[in-house]
Amino acid sequence: MFRPSGSGFRQKLTGLTLKGALYGSWILGVFPFTYDSWTRRLHRSKWLIAYGLVLNAGFILLVVTNDTESETPMKMEVFHRNALAEQINSIHDIQFLSMVSMMLLRGFWKSGHIEKILNELQDLQYRHFRHYSSEECRSFDRFVLYKGASVVLEIISMLVLELGMSPILSNQFFIGLTSLCLMILAVLLGASHFHLAVVFIYRYVWTVNRELLRLVNQLANGETVESERIDYLLNLYHHLLELSNQLASIYDYQMVLVMASFQIANILAIYFFIIYTISLNNKLDFNVLIFLQAVVINIFDFWLNIEVCDLAERTGRQTSSILKLFDDIEHLDKKIERSIADFALFCSHRRLRFHHCGLFYVNYEMGFRMAITSFLYLLFLLQFDFWNL
Helix, strand or coil, X not given: CCCCCCCCHHHHHHHHHHHHHHHHHHHCCCCCEEEECCCCEEEECHXXXXXXXXXXXXXXXXXXXXXXXXXXXXXXXXXHHCHHHHHHHHHHHHHHHHHHHHHHXXXXXCHHHHHHHHHHHHHHHHHHHCCCCCCCCHHHHHXXXXXXXXXXXXXXXXXXXXXXXXXXXXHHHHHHHHHHHHHHHHHHHHHHHHHHHHHHHHHHHHHHHHHHHHHHHHHHCCCCCCHHHHHHHHHHHHHHHHHHHHHHHHHHHHHHHHHHHHHHHHHHHHHHHHHHHHHCCCCCCHHHHHHHHHHHHHHHHHHHHHHHHHHHHHHHHHHHHHHHHHHHCCCCXXXXXXXXXXXXXXXXXXXXXXXXXXXXXXXXXHHHHHHHHHHHHHHHHHHHCHHHC
């Protein structure tokens, strides 16, 4: 399904990352589709859905029955000092398991719509974009590799966090740790499906922009351009915007839950860090460092989800800027002027943006607002529990 877009090392590594995400999702039951290489289409499988439900339900059950954090010395020390911290940690555990359950169930529930979108993306690739070289689109490879690295770093961070805080390594601990890591990996891979789909849409829009620039250069050099070519690009652009809207509507709840969980985890980690270092007068040791590395990696993964949507949005805005270059061409054919006007009018009314839950657009502006809001929630929590710190 995924082939390297070039012969270079970067393209091969990108193809390997995409294949790793695909096969990992199949193994963990979060990609309930079979692939027909003859027709190049995905087919929804009820057996894979049942396999995913049973497997991930087993992970959740093992995590609940084999708690790896309940009696770690660091947390027991923090909880003994601050009872509110223990209550908040219990609520966060419930919230996290609820997020995992809701995310996986919604992914299976919407699998029919996901199948349709992924098949349409494949049709676009083989029917319209396979003749375009994507080696120049470095951002595509970069964001695919970043996402693969973030998933690996999250799992490594979880292993370091659990192994660093637990003084006793028993069979029950390893069962709980393995189940927790596999459950988190399933969630991360499920969220990466949205990320990768956005990156593919970005690459197609980037290709449309490059083709429009080529047409502008042809007209500037006195060559002829068919108006049908511009209408063809407009149809492609319209189709890509429809797919982006459908994609955002399917993954909106999942992505909001994942981003909220990352933000809550960071707030609580910093809150526990303050209690452990300031309230208990502990020095900066290995336990503190493993908490800080988890916060840094969570921030990286959270911001990566923001940045990829902002990149696609900025690329969509560039389309309008490229269309303005046609105004500098003198003596344009009437049909071409009409086609350019239709394209520009469409871009002025429809923009490539990812709107989650009908509440907010995912871009840099919203990312900064969420970061500031998280900081304010941390201040509110410290003010509320000031006398116990």
